Amino acid sequence: MVWFKKTRYATITPKDRKDVPSGLWIKCEACNELLYKREWKRNLKVCPKCNYHYKMTARERIDSILDEGSFVKSDFTLKPIDFLKFKDTKTYEERLIEAQKKTELFDAVVTGEGKLLGHPVVLGVMDFAFMGGSMGSVVGEEITRAIEMAIEKRYPLIIISSSGGARMQEGVISLMQMAKTSQAVARLNEEGLLYISVLTNPTTGGVTASFAFLGDIIIAEAHALIGFAGPRVIEQTIRQKLPNGFQRAEFMLEHGLIDMVVNRIELRKRIGEILNFFAK
Amino acid sequence: MPIGSSRGVRLLDNDYFDFEQPIIELEKRIEELSKFTSGKKIDIQEEIKRLETKIKRLKKEIYTNLTPWQRVKIARHPKRPGIMDYISRIFTNFIELHGDRTFSDDRAIVAGLAEFDSNSVVIIGHQKGKDAKENIACNFGMPHPEGYRKALRVMNLAEKFGKPILTFIDTPGAYPGIAAEERGQGEAIARNLLRLSRLKVPIIAILIGEGGSGGALAIGVGDKIIMLENAIYSVISPEGCAAILWKSNEKVEESANNLSLTAKDLLELEIIDDIIPEPLGGAHRDYDGMAQRLKKGIQTHLEEIRNVPIDELISNRYKKYRRMGRYIEE
Numbered sequence A: 001m002v003w004f005k006k007t008r009y010a011t012i013t014p015k016d017r018k019d020v021p022s023g024l025w026i027k028c029e030a031c032n033e034l035l036y037k038r039e040w041k042r043n044l045k046v047c048p049k050c051n052y053h054y055k056m057t058a059r060e061r062i063d064s065i066l067d068e069g070s071f072v073k074s075d076f077t078l079k080p081i082d083f084l085k086f087k088d089t090k091t092y093e094e095r096l097i098e099a100q101k102k103t104e105l106f107d108a109v110v111t112g113e114g115k116l117l118g119h120p121v122v123l124g125v126m127d128f129a130f131m132g133g134s135m136g137s138v139v140g141e142e143i144t145r146a147i148e149m150a151i152e153k154r155y156p157l158i159i160i161s162s163s164g165g166a167r168m169q170e171g172v173i174s175l176m177q178m179a180k181t182s183q184a185v186a187r188l189n190e191e192g193l194l195y196i197s198v199l200t201n202p203t204t205g206g207v208t209a210s211f212a213f214l215g216d217i218i219i220a221e222a223h224a225l226i227g228f229a230g231p232r233v234i235e236q237t238i239r240q241k242l243p244n245g246f247q248r249a250e251f252m253l254e255h256g257l258i259d260m261v262v263n264r265i266e267l268r269k270r271i272g273e274i275l276n277f278f279a280k
Numbered sequence B: 001m002p003i004g005s006s007r008g009v010r011l012l013d014n015d016y017f018d019f020e021q022p023i024i025e026l027e028k029r030i031e032e033l034s035k036f037t038s039g040k041k042i043d044i045q046e047e048i049k050r051l052e053t054k055i056k057r058l059k060k061e062i063y064t065n066l067t068p069w070q071r072v073k074i075a076r077h078p079k080r081p082g083i084m085d086y087i088s089r090i091f092t093n094f095i096e097l098h099g100d101r102t103f104s105d106d107r108a109i110v111a112g113l114a115e116f117d118s119n120s121v122v123i124i125g126h127q128k129g130k131d132a133k134e135n136i137a138c139n140f141g142m143p144h145p146e147g148y149r150k151a152l153r154v155m156n157l158a159e160k161f162g163k164p165i166l167t168f169i170d171t172p173g174a175y176p177g178i179a180a181e182e183r184g185q186g187e188a189i190a191r192n193l194l195r196l197s198r199l200k201v202p203i204i205a206i207l208i209g210e211g212g213s214g215g216a217l218a219i220g221v222g223d224k225i226i227m228l229e230n231a232i233y234s235v236i237s238p239e240g241c242a243a244i245l246w247k248s249n250e251k252v253e254e255s256a257n258n259l260s261l262t263a264k265d266l267l268e269l270e271i272i273d274d275i276i277p278e279p280l281g282g283a284h285r286d287y288d289g290m291a292q293r294l295k296k297g298i299q300t301h302l303e304e305i306r307n308v309p310i311d312e313l314i315s316n317r318y319k320k321y322r323r324m325g326r327y328i329e330e
Helices: A002-006 A037-042 A058-065 A092-103 A137-153 A168-190 A231-238 A249-254 A264-279 B018-037 B045-064 B068-075 B083-090 B132-137 B145-160 B178-182 B185-198 B213-217 B238-246 B249-259 B263-268 B287-306 B310-322
Strands: A025-027 A034-036 A078-080 A109-116 A119-126 A157-163 A195-203 A217-221 A260-262 B092-097 B109-116 B119-126 B165-171 B203-212 B224-228 B232-234 B274-276 B327-329
Touching: A025 A037, A034 A037, A058 A109, A058 A119, A058 A157, A058 A264, A078 A137, A092 A168, A109 A137, A109 A264, A119 A137, A119 A264, A137 A157, A137 A168, A137 B327, A168 A195, A168 B185, A168 B213, A168 B232, A168 B238, A168 B249, A168 B310, A195 A264, A217 A249, A217 A264, A231 B178, A249 A260, A260 A264, B018 B045, B068 B232, B068 B238, B068 B249, B083 B109, B083 B119, B083 B165, B083 B287, B092 B145, B109 B145, B119 B145, B145 B185, B165 B213, B185 B213, B185 B310, B203 B213, B203 B287, B224 B263, B224 B287, B232 B263, B238 B249, B263 B274, B274 B287
Parallel strands: A119 A157, A157 A195, A195 A217, A217 A260, B119 B165, B165 B203, B203 B224, B203 B232, B224 B274
Antiparallel strands: A025 A034, A078 B327, A109 A119, B092 B109, B109 B119
């Protein structure tokens, strides 16, 4: 992995993560099947028995989607700041430091360029482990710069989303990232460039209501939760339990809101096919 | 009368907030004194005058030092003037347009054509309704996707005929419900953001009451963003934020303090361009006075952007949003 050595964030060896139990075997969160960890990893963190898709880190995602060694991270480094001095049970600054330690990222997104089955692309990947993949100034700015880079290089753009929505700790500035990223997509459209949006579990709130739903092609990973309002908010509003499968990828497909539902193991190939079509 | 219109209001006892109690008590005393003396030959004009000066001072003190949470309450006041109150006072020849041409007519969004001074403009805004029946018809100002798609249709119409757009924002948020999700609430909002950012006509967005997150922004991208003094604009409701971050419904005040949702905060953060002062005590105290001030504000801002060449206008609009965000770059 060449890109691995290029950047600061990738030079640190991955440690055990909370959601990844140590040891050789793990128990599937969804079906309780005992899984051999190495095999599960080779299967891109999808349970071979029940097809449950575990969340991936941005790094794992990039490795799984791009040609080996082709990723070059964007050459700028953006860091979030607690400009509102937001304090709930902890300060925003404390939450940022925690998230940065946990994920070894500065914020909830990684962008750069690389090759996918030979096609040069600009790629943006969100990481849910960083404060629920929430979009504040840094995420909004990085996504916008990725879109602008796609315009400049005239490459197709791929954004893989995973987010709980706008980041509350940056107030209305977070909300404005929706406008900022969406207007950049509008420019990309004017330039006649391709944008493939991949929605992964979960994609909700301000990300759903901006760039994630503005792709020319919208792909969702199997069974991913996708929606504007989170299920808990809806349940509280309507005071009833939500039907099974509500807001899942398959539900979105049935309601005409996305183009296709794809299993993770097929994702790279499917995107490659789409890139092939538009490259001709 | 059509939904949402009202000829001004009479405030009842429960229309006042607890922080207004000192004012209410003085006002009641004056009323009692005048009643007591009417028809009698006792002159207490001096005393009444004294009380009135006291009220004036008290009002100024209270209303200029409102906490964010108190402003949230004013912004949500059931008698706060809504879009129809401004339409009838500021515009003439309003023609309402209905429906998204696809699914239905969402009453949470009002759209139409109107005259402003001698200009023809297109109006789009949220509508909460004035009483229980209207509230239900308007879903308390919380649009479904068809509401945003109605707005989009009318935006396209405005662009086709080169008419400036004025939007009036007043919503707790886009409706979080099953049907709204089934019909693509997220997509509907995203589409409007994309479209508004490149629309080839001048756009002024006015926050008149509650600016509830994405549901507000969906008609809130423009060349000028102006805000009434007691309006609020927030990424999430103080209640929602308190529930998620504090895991407590009692922390709404703290939550409101943290979110930077008042007009003053947002002017400092360079999110909005101007604040329209409200009559003392809030817009609901004086509909005509508020409408007058807002009209003047619209005139000023429309004048500034009406004749800007369209390419320049759109490029400035792009830059305006492009700048928003605070981070450190290395």
